[in-house]
Amino acid sequence: xxxxxxxxxxxxxxxxxxxxxxxxxxxxxxxxxxxxxxxxxxxxxxxxxxxxxxxxxxxxxxxxxxxxxxxxxxxxxxxxxxxxxxxxxxxxxxxxxxxxxxxxxxxxxxxxx
Numbered sequence: 001x002x003x004x005x006x007x008x009x010x011x012x013x014x015x016x017x018x019x020x021x022x023x024x025x026x027x028x029x030x031x032x033x034x035x036x037x038x039x040x041x042x043x044x045x046x047x048x049x050x051x052x053x054x055x056x057x058x059x060x061x062x063x064x065x066x067x068x069x070x071x072x073x074x075x076x077x078x079x080x081x082x083x084x085x086x087x088x089x090x091x092x093x094x095x096x097x098x099x100x101x102x103x104x105x106x107x108x109x110x111x112x113x
Contacts, residue, residue: 033090
């Protein structure tokens with residue numbers, strides 16, 4: 001997200017987490033900063049998997065215990081990334097909306113205040 005970083009923590013309220021997910025959902029640019037997605041995923045209780053645990057390729061993966069009963073995800077979700085040089089990692093907005101947004105909303109529906 002250009003110029004606007006999402007600040008969210010695991011200890012924040014469910015409403016704050018919903019606002020962070022909504023901010024990502026409402027983003028209108030073509031690419032979303034992966035670090036914003038990572039912050040929200042970790043605030044929702046997801047663990048970012050290390051390179052050795054996620055395989056090869058240009059995908060970042062996460063693990064969340066609230067997804068263990070999901071028929072397709074079985075506890076894991078991921079998204080394709082694009083390296084922009086240096087440490088800049090971006091995610092296409094279409095990929096976020098197709099693969100990550102439904103997962104975030106599913107996790108939010110399972111979190112209780």
